[in-house]
Amino acid sequence: MLSEDEKGSPRTLLRERVLAALGWLLLVVFFIASIFILTARWFVTTQLSSHSDEIAAFIAQTTGIDITAERMDVGFTVIHPVISLHNVKLSRRGGPVSLSLPSVQAELSWSSLWHLEPRFSTLIISHPTLDIRKVDENHWDVAGFAINTDLSAASAEAEAEAGQRFSRWLFGQGRLMIEDGTFRYHDESSSTNGPVTLERVTAVFRQELFDYRTAVSGILMEGSTPRSFDLRARIRKNIFALPDNPLTWSGELYGDLDRIRASELLKNLGLKGPLYSGIGSTRFWASFEQGRVTSITADLALADVRAQLAPKLAELRLPRLTGRLHYADDGSQTRFSAKDFTFTTINDARFGPSDIEAQCDHDASGTVIGCSFKASELSLSNIAKIGTSLPLPAVALKLLKDRPFSGTLRQLNASFNGDYADLGAWTFSSFFTGLSLPPANDGMPGVRNISGEISTSNPGEFVVDLDTHYATLYFPGIFRHPQMNFSSITGRVSAALHSTPKFTFTDITAVSDDGTVRGSGTWESTGGAGTINISGTAEGVNGAAVHKYLPIVVGDPALDYVEAAVLAGRVSNGRWEVRGKLDDFPWDGAAPQEGHFLIEGDVTDGQMDFMPSRRAVTRSGRTQWAQGEHWPLLTNIVGRMQFEGNRMTITGNSANSGGLKARDVVVEIPSFAADPVMLTVKGAAEGDLKDALAYLSTTPFLKEIYGESFDQSKGSGSVQTILDLALPLTGNIAPKWSVTSTISNGRFQYLPILPEITQLSGTLHTADSGVLTPKPFVGKTSAGPITISATPNKNEAQLKIVGTVSGTDIERLMTGTAVVPIVKHLSGSAPYSADTRISFADGAVRITGETPAVDILSPLPAPLEKPAGRTANTRFTFFTKGGETNLEVNADKLVSLDLHWQGDALARGWIGIGLPMRKIDSGIEVGVKAAKLDAADWLGIWNEIEDLVSTSQSNSSAKTGAKPSSLAAAALNRLTKIEVDIDDISWKESQLGGLVATLRQVPGIWHLRANGGVAAGQIEYQPKAENGRGFLSVKLNRLNLPELPAAEDKPQNASDPVPPQAPEPSTLRVSDLPDISLVIDELSWGKRRIGKMELTAAADDPHSWRIQNLTIRNPGATISAQGAWSTTALDPVGRTSAAFKANVINAGTVLTSLDVKDAVHDAPGNADFQLSWAGHPGAFNTPTLSGRFHASAGAGQLLQVEPGAGRLLSLMSMQHLLQRLTLDFRDVLSKGFRFDSFRSEGTINNGVLHLTKSTVAGSAATVVIQGDANFVTNLLDIKALVLPSLNGEAASLAVAIANPAIGIGSLIAQWMFKDQISSILSTEYSIAGPIDDPIVKKVESFGTRVERLEDRAKDAVKGTVRKQTHENP
Secondary structure, three states: OOOHHHHOOHHHHHHHHHHHHHHHHHHHHHHHHHHHHHHHHHHHHHHHHHHHHHHHHHHHHHHOEEEEEEEEEEEEOOOOEEEEEEEEEEEEOOOOEEEEEEEEEEEEOOHHHHHOOOOEEEEEEEOOEEEEEEOOOOEEEEOOEEEEOOOOHHHHHHHHHHHHHHHHHHHOOOEEEEEEEEEEEEEOOOOOOOOEEEEEEEEEEEEOOOEEEEEEEEEEEEOOEEEEEEEEEEEEOOOOOOOOOHHHOOEEEEEEEEEEEHHHHHHHOOOOOOEEEEEEEEEEEEEEEOOEEEEEEEEEEEEEEEEOOOOOOOOEEEEEEEEEEEEEEOOOEEEEEEEEEEEEOOOOOEEEEEEEEEEEEEOOOOOEEEEEEEEEEEEHHHHHHOHHHOOOOHHHHHHHHHOOOEEEEEEEEEEEEOOOOOHHHEEEEEEEEEEEEOOOOOOOOEEEEEEEEEEEOOOOEEEEEEEEEEEEEEOOOOEOOOEEEEEEEEEEEEEEOOOOOEEEEEEEEEEEOOEEEEEEEEEEOOOOOOEEEEEEEEEOEEHHHHHHHOEHHHOHHHHHHHHHHEEEEEEEEEEEEEEEEHHHOOOOOOOOOOEEEEEEEEEEEEEEOOOOOOOEEEEOOEEEEOOOOOOOOEEEEEEEEEEEOOEEEEEEEEEEEOOEEEEEEEEEEOOOOOOOOEEEEEEEEEEEHHHHHHHHHHOHHHHHHHOOOOOOOEEEEEEEEEEEEEEEOOOOOOOEEEEEEEEEEEEEEOOOOOOOEEEEEEEEEEEOOEEEEEEEEEEEOOOOEEEEEEEOOOOEEEEEEEEEEEHHHHHHHOOOOOOHHHHOOOEEEEEEEEEEEEEOOOOOEEEEEEEOOOOEEEOOOOOOOEOOOOOOOEEEEEEEEOOEEEEEEEEOOOEEEEEEEEOOEEEEEEEEEOOOOOOOOOOEEEEEEEEEEEHHHHHHHHHHHHHHHHOOOOOOOOOOOOOHHHHHHHHHHOEEEEEEEEEEEEEOOEEEEEEEEEEEEEOOEEEEEEEEOOEEEEEEEEOOOOOOOOEEEEEEEEEEEOOOOOOOOOOOOOOOOOOOOOOOOOOOOHHHOOEEEEEEEEEEEOOEEEEEEEEEEEEEEOOEEEEEEEEEEEOOEEEEEEEEEEOOOOOOOOEEEEEEEEEEOOHHHHHHHOOOOOOEEEOOEEEEEEEEEEOOHHHOOOOOOEEEEEEEEOOEEEOOOOHHHOHHHHHHOHHHHHOOOOOOOHHHHOOOEEEOEEEEEEEEEOOEEEEEEEEEEOOOEEEEEEEEEEOOOOEEEEEEEEEEOOOOHHHHHHHHOOOHHHOHHHHHHHHHHHOHHHHHHOEEEEEEEEOOOOEEEEEOOHHHHHHHHHHHHHHHHHHHHHHHHHHOO
16 A cells, blocks of 8 residues: 555556556557457358468478368368368379378467468378388378489479478477377388387477477387387577578487387388397487587397398397486597496306496597596406407407406496507506406416406506405416316516516415415516516425426426425425526526526424325225335435425435435435436435334335235334435336344344344345345254355355254254154254345245254154253255245254145144154155154154144144145145154064054045054045045054053042033034944954954934934944934034844954953843934933933853952942942852843933932842932932842842832832841941942831930930939939
């Protein structure tokens, strides 16, 4: 609101007048405009249709296009007139109809008045169909309008003028729209190009205040598959230029293409490009200035991309490509970038995602003057895989082809100024990981998994800082094992790529399983392989890996040796240097300033096979060199290793080798280039003699020299050895060697069969030139002193031994032979001298010597007795070679031996007693010649020989380590002949006469023929007869077996019985027993004349051996038996059962023939025995003996028999029994006990004889016996009842007793009622205790017991009376 003062002011009045004038002006304009619009509306709606021809002519004149319409509708919007044309036809002026449009709606703009041409605020074309055909390169047909691009200058100028008029007219419209249009394009100039069809196209062109905007969308038909697209553009207005020239346009362009096959689209459009195929979606943004594209940004998601970027490049095939690409060019600088750029190759290699930037500067002429590149990450392997498809320099392509790179570059920055081909113009920096480059065929090194940072410092120079973990370097042609694995590599490598390239290595540290190596130095290209000067240190290096780091130029012999010889060790304080021209490596003989190669270090815990075999073996799935096949390993080495120039020297201050302590060992190859390459080994060792002997036996190199000479030797004591070897590693020359050993106060035994030497001292020098003793060996044996000296001989060791031999030494020498029980009785000692020769070629040992054996004593029976003091000149020869051993001994006329061992057993030989030496070609022969021989004296020795053959002992054989019993048994199998010629054989006091016997073994049969006082006849044994079993045939006219001395009886009593002894377990089987056919016409045992014996036995089956017939015929009786030994698979021991029958004509005659005289007269009878025991027939034993028996005899007489006549007969002697009785029958039995009959029955159970019915009935008395005789414990428990024959019924009654088990007491009771007088006279006895000395006691009778009780009663009464009298005086 205005105040009162303001309302009248001039300013206010002026403002009111202006506002009033403006109001009137607007009102006038409104009325004029209203009149104009109404007039135009009237004209358009009522008069315009009548002027259609004039309008068409005007448009034709303006656009150069004739337009006709079937029908025209006019109308009016609020302020604009609207014209609708139906079925519009367009044609060039004067030409045929080219384009038909179903509907065109135009809203006229009032600007048409002052532009003097039709201008539309809106032009809408509905459902148009437009065909565009390319006839050839110069002729086009666009909706029927023919266009010729190859025109004359005038025509071209006219066409250009027409085009500009149309462009000016088009950009002068307000808004143009196309609805649901269809556009078809077909390149008819190529038969391979198909049509391009756009359907449902909607296009809008709109003029804004400051720009023009257009948008086109629709469907691109790929066959029957629709693909949508969307294109948009903005063209900025330029007030200084007309929009009819595209070269003046500026603005932006946007496009969105959905999975369009771009390659087919470009092909069908006739546009040539690098893309062969590719399908995917693309969005792009483009900027352009003055008709030139200044930047493009595109989001790509393509698949199956195939392209050829240049005519000579290989096809690029990428299954997938994604990312955002950006390109910009402002005329002086070109920029390119890729964001999240990713692609995959046909072999599934993936590149990216990576961000890449590139920028290049141009001069005014467009020449590139510099570029810079950046990348967040680049995969070199993937770039290498598509390298042949990229426009790369030829050198780079060849490198990628021959040695494909792999690895990743990160934070890459690279640039150049000037000539890009000049490496000096480049600067770059990048981190790299996993960089790998395979080695080249020309020897160029390779790398794998190298990481670090690379950068440039000055032009043409770059620095690489290594920070690598778990990498591999390859040096083909430089090292035998070109691949070297490292867990870490750090340091700096600087390169100066000028006229003379130079590399500088600073603080390079490489760590691997083999140790840590550090180094610094340079390499410079001075021609050839260049000049190197690098040195460094090494720590914790594995000695077994040294060969990996020796270059090939040192030569195969040296490399082979080091690889196989150096097995372990830890190198410390290592130092290395490589300096000089590499073409002159290893600078042999060069002056220090010209070149030097050195690797050295201290070694601990070293292990070395200084004489390797280089034979490959497989252990735990790994192939490695065999170890210690020529010489025991050197272990625990403490020393120094050095490779300098072409020399290798390994010094061991201390080491161990096969139980010996080594020191001052020097292993050296003086020159790798020598011909031949020689290895020298020098050193000393010390230890115990036991270890030194084991060293000899286990060292193959020494084994070839000494053979098996010391395999069985043993010893102890201090030994010091000096070794000197010179071995060729190439060529065929023989090695040179020497071993010098000194023994101090040692003990030594060359063979177990030879005596041990004590206090042994001396020096032995063994070399390829022979053996000698600079200081002879001296020592002692159990028999006396010994001296050993050697004289040199190139082919063998010649030793002179002077010593003393004892009887114990001879026994040891015979160990393992059957004569040990004979020679072990020798005693005393005698001097001897022996010459020993040990061949180096085959290891043969020959010992020859002699001894007078004056003081050797032999207490053996004749014919081998020798008293001390009697000379028995003995010559002996011992020879062994390989597995063969021979021993010859000739001791005057006593013994001659020629024994030959083959391997473990005595193969052939001669053993002569009283016979001269005899050479045997095969088998073993024994001969005995003597005037007399006491068999009893030789029995013990024979038992020892038998035990040696048949029993298993644990002692080892001196020669082979086998059991002596097995060696003796093997020798027995090779026995071919035994000859015995003895004039007089005796047994204690008995003379058995002479004996001439021959035992021969021919193939399959043993045959013995003998004639003499002991035996006459023949025996044959076939180990395997026709039925496959052994067969023994014995046919003797006579056989007189000497009676062996009885075992000394031990007194026993009932309180100290002999415990039961179970039979020894036997390994004998039915298959071991031969079939037997035996006939002995006269069999005797000492003084016992047994008679004629016949035996036939054979096996029924594998489990049963049957005694078919056993018959013994004696003038007084005939005994026959049958039986069998039966076993089962579960009971291989089995059981023997036998049935014996005896038909006695005269028992007295039988006993007399058995040297039991005047024991029994007459007593004919019979006996049956059924017996069995566990085991085979020869294993008779009482603990398992069971069975039953029955015996009866007629009238006879028992005479006085001494106990010595037989244990059982003595027991049954009535005279001996009655001497123990209290009754006196001397007047009746003074000449023996005559009986009328004898009967006995009983059973045997496990060695216990139980008498059930045993009676001896005679005219003087009848004896009834009942009880047990235990032959296991040798105890008796027997009751005997003696019934004097006072009446005629007593004998018959006693004989009629059916079962004595009723008890002798019951018998007495019955007897009392029958005949009280006889009952009173009968007597019962108890016989108990040891069988050899039983205790006989009289058992108290019934009458005696009554009398004793009455006496006790009377004494009791008398005592009572005396007591009462005393109490009552």
